[in-house]
Amino acid sequence: MGQTLYEKVFNAHVVREVAGETPLIYIDRQLAHEVTSPQAFSGLRAAGRKLRQPSKTVATMDHNVSTRSLAIDACGPQSETQMLTLRANCEEFGVELYGIGHINQGIVHVMGPEQGLTLPGTTIVCGDSHTATHGAFGAISFGIGTSEVEHVMATQTLKQPRFKTMKVQVNGTLDPRLSAKDVILAIAGVTGSAGGTGYAIEFCGSAIEALTMEGRMTLCNMSIEIGAKVGMIAPDQTTIDYIQGRPYAPKGEAWDEAVEYWSTLKSDDDAQFDAVVELNAEDIAPMVTWGTNPGQVIGVNDVIPTPEDFADAVEADSCAKARAYMGIEAGQKLSDLKVDVVFVGSCTNGRIEDIRAVAEVAKGKKVADGVEAIVVPGSGLVKKQAEEEGLDKILTDAGFEWRLPGCSMCLAMNDDKLGEGQRCASTSNRNFEGRQGRGGRTHLVSPSMAAAAAIAGHFADVREI
Numbered sequence: 001m002g003q004t005l006y007e008k009v010f011n012a013h014v015v016r017e018v019a020g021e022t023p024l025i026y027i028d029r030q031l032a033h034e035v036t037s038p039q040a041f042s043g044l045r046a047a048g049r050k051l052r053q054p055s056k057t058v059a060t061m062d063h064n065v066s067t068r069s070l071a072i073d074a075c076g077p078q079s080e081t082q083m084l085t086l087r088a089n090c091e092e093f094g095v096e097l098y099g100i101g102h103i104n105q106g107i108v109h110v111m112g113p114e115q116g117l118t119l120p121g122t123t124i125v126c127g128d129s130h131t132a133t134h135g136a137f138g139a140i141s142f143g144i145g146t147s148e149v150e151h152v153m154a155t156q157t158l159k160q161p162r163f164k165t166m167k168v169q170v171n172g173t174l175d176p177r178l179s180a181k182d183v184i185l186a187i188a189g190v191t192g193s194a195g196g197t198g199y200a201i202e203f204c205g206s207a208i209e210a211l212t213m214e215g216r217m218t219l220c221n222m223s224i225e226i227g228a229k230v231g232m233i234a235p236d237q238t239t240i241d242y243i244q245g246r247p248y249a250p251k252g253e254a255w256d257e258a259v260e261y262w263s264t265l266k267s268d269d270d271a272q273f274d275a276v277v278e279l280n281a282e283d284i285a286p287m288v289t290w291g292t293n294p295g296q297v298i299g300v301n302d303v304i305p306t307p308e309d310f311a312d313a314v315e316a317d318s319c320a321k322a323r324a325y326m327g328i329e330a331g332q333k334l335s336d337l338k339v340d341v342v343f344v345g346s347c348t349n350g351r352i353e354d355i356r357a358v359a360e361v362a363k364g365k366k367v368a369d370g371v372e373a374i375v376v377p378g379s380g381l382v383k384k385q386a387e388e389e390g391l392d393k394i395l396t397d398a399g400f401e402w403r404l405p406g407c408s409m410c411l412a413m414n415d416d417k418l419g420e421g422q423r424c425a426s427t428s429n430r431n432f433e434g435r436q437g438r439g440g441r442t443h444l445v446s447p448s449m450a451a452a453a454a455i456a457g458h459f460a461d462v463r464e465i
């Protein structure tokens, strides 16, 4: 029987596998940030250990950085301590770090691929739940806990179970005004926020193959929002073109060998998946979440569900609770919901293509009165490129704020936060209660839908703007 892409990459990394035990696999790359690394470094220090292969770990500052100032204390003493600790740990243990002000600094899942640290057929871990982003390159990449971070630092290996496999196939051609974000939100609408639990997902089909690497990263990034720790896409020419020439990419003969190997990284025709989900791209509309998990999502012109729409009592209850938290009143449509804040950024949608999409909609228009709209590039390199393309000028002329790179309002671990009851059109990946600030109301959308909401002052169909 043939093998899936996931099985091929997993099998190539097994160090030890015996019946009745969780397999031990080799980890090619670890990425680190200030939030989940301190205890791991402390653990190493306490045990008198070093990193087994220091060059395999690369760190950046992202969650706690200010998007207004390069000062390390700009977001208060707690954030400052987190970042100073990371800096001291990286110096002590010989780990490469992109700190505040470094051109490569940025959100860990934006920085990795940009630097060529993310390569097809590799295993990549990070103490961060959105690590599946890197699966867009055909890597097995997943989030781990802090004690596992320490284990990888000490041994460059990890115990990891084999997941079941799920194929998510998106056929047809996506409307050019839609994006990968609409696709993954539409998938979440089908599977629910837990439908992928226990699976490694492979995304495939003509609509996926047509995506750029940025789009593929957006898609894989949100695998965890449907419950799956791993989301992958088979590498192809788009992948190879993206990687070539990046700082950590293989060079010369090693490049040719790598490309040859990468071309074998696809599921065999007779590979068996444990579950299959199929969608047609033509059926996907611009998507907006109305509730408090990413599965509570509808097309922009659909009717927001009421508890009566659900036969299942648990779902009906969760609908009622979500409507109450989100402040949605009877009879309201998405277009009736006024937004207070628009946030463009995060490891889901903080890449150059996302910023271009916002600028395209915003060009020559104005952000509606009373709306605070901020654009936060995912990294220093994204910021630089956007500025070279004049996108910052288009955005600031339209009334958007142009900020410094970081996680920002995706999680509000810095000082970018929603106020109580504020409604936000956000390009991030989680709409959980209080995620963007206590009492804040998050609606997940694509970058162009965020721009449309900023200009209209309420949710609007980007196809009609």
Ligand SMILES: CC(C)[C@H](C(=O)O)[C@@H](O)C(=O)O
Pocket: 035, 036, 063, 127, 128, 129, 130, 143, 411
């Ligand atoms: C802070 C970090 C551990 C967390 C995660 O694991 O995802 C954060 O990045 C998030 O998006 O909630």
Ligand code: SF4
Pocket: 062, 063, 107, 108, 128, 130, 346, 347, 348, 406, 407, 410, 411, 428, 429
């Ligand atoms: S941008 Fe958001 S989702 Fe991504 S790593 Fe930062 S906090 Fe987590």
